[in-house]
Amino acid sequence: MILVTGGTGFIGSHLLERLSASGVPARCLLRRRKSPRPLPPGVEPAYGDLASGQGVEDALRSADAVIHLAGVTKALTVADFYSGNVLATGILVRAMAGRAIRLVHVSSLAAIGPSRDGTPIGEDEPPHPLTDYGKSKLEAEALVRELAPEAVIVRPPVVYGPRDTDVFQLLKSISQGLVIEISGGDRWFSAIYVDDLVDGLLAAAQCPAAAGRAYFLANPKPSTWGELSSAAARIMGCRPRVLRVPIGAAKAVGFSAEMWSRITRKPGIVSRQKIREAQCRWWTCDTRRAAAELPFQAKTPLEAGLALTLAWYKEAGWLKW
Numbered sequence: 001m002i003l004v005t006g007g008t009g010f011i012g013s014h015l016l017e018r019l020s021a022s023g024v025p026a027r028c029l030l031r032r033r034k035s036p037r038p039l040p041p042g043v044e045p046a047y048g049d050l051a052s053g054q055g056v057e058d059a060l061r062s063a064d065a066v067i068h069l070a071g072v073t074k075a076l077t078v079a080d081f082y083s084g085n086v087l088a089t090g091i092l093v094r095a096m097a098g099r100a101i102r103l104v105h106v107s108s109l110a111a112i113g114p115s116r117d118g119t120p121i122g123e124d125e126p127p128h129p130l131t132d133y134g135k136s137k138l139e140a141e142a143l144v145r146e147l148a149p150e151a152v153i154v155r156p157p158v159v160y161g162p163r164d165t166d167v168f169q170l171l172k173s174i175s176q177g178l179v180i181e182i183s184g185g186d187r188w189f190s191a192i193y194v195d196d197l198v199d200g201l202l203a204a205a206q207c208p209a210a211a212g213r214a215y216f217l218a219n220p221k222p223s224t225w226g227e228l229s230s231a232a233a234r235i236m237g238c239r240p241r242v243l244r245v246p247i248g249a250a251k252a253v254g255f256s257a258e259m260w261s262r263i264t265r266k267p268g269i270v271s272r273q274k275i276r277e278a279q280c281r282w283w284t285c286d287t288r289r290a291a292a293e294l295p296f297q298a299k300t301p302l303e304a305g306l307a308l309t310l311a312w313y314k315e316a317g318w319l320k321w
Contacts, residue, residue: 161194
């Protein structure tokens with residue numbers, strides 16, 4: 001039995017669909033006050049709350065593995081990042097104490113930070129997160145290592161695919177004829193298609209040798225944001241105009257977006273901290289450890305993954321092209 005937290009989110013929904021299709025017994029931790037999308041056939045609901053701990057011990061009953069995806073990626077306050085990423089993780093891991101359960105803790109490349117010189121960073125690179133999100137994910141990693149030393153920590157970079165709403169914003173802009181870039185040259189990043197990430201998460205849950213290890217799960221070939229935009233434009237058959245924005249103007253946009261989020265009480269993906277991350281030249285990671293030890297290697301090239309993603313957005317009515 002695999003217990004999944006965050007199973008109604010973007011990545012979690014794909015993971016649950018895979019477990020359902022494979023006939024693997026699976027359970028999803030759900031909050032009663034939330035109205036999630038329907039669970040796939042055969043996936044058992046377990047009602048509980050990682051904020052209070054209510055129902056968590058019962059959700060762990062008969063579980064062999066836990067894939068912990070639940071977390072906060074955007075928030076109105078710094079405290080929200082720490083409550084959603086650190087305190088909630090602590091509640092889960094403490095509830096697992098004394099149980100022979102494999103924990104796969106899903107962190108982020110943001111917990112370690114960008115490459116300083118263009119060399120893809122390895123798992124043992126000294127961490128230097130740039131944002132409160134990254135700092136909270138790093139603190140959650142430290143808590144996992146303290147309380148569950150045999151846990152497997154995985155750190156995805158940019159994740160894209162059907163149902164994603166973050167990279168979708170860029171693709172939507174391209175479909176409308178506009179690409180916005182921060183001036184200053186190419187910026188490289190690692191990414192992974194969501195189905196490949198699911199493969200990696202299951203490998204981490206099943207590989208005995210992965211106990212106590214950390215892995216970057218990404219496509220081994222980094223890309224630039226310009227390459228992503230060009231590939232998406234080719235697939236959609238459009239020729240968007242490229243608008244390069246000075247860093248000062250980008251920071252002003254980030255500040256304005258923060259003010260709007262406070263007014264509406266809805267956290268957004270654009271902020272001054274996100275602009276700071278976007279300024280970096282190299283958000284790239286080394287995938288060789290995962291390839292050697294799990295073994296896992298993402299198989300979907302960027303353009304192929306974008307084609308699948310854009311086809312889903314079109315069919316679902318999210319994009320018109």
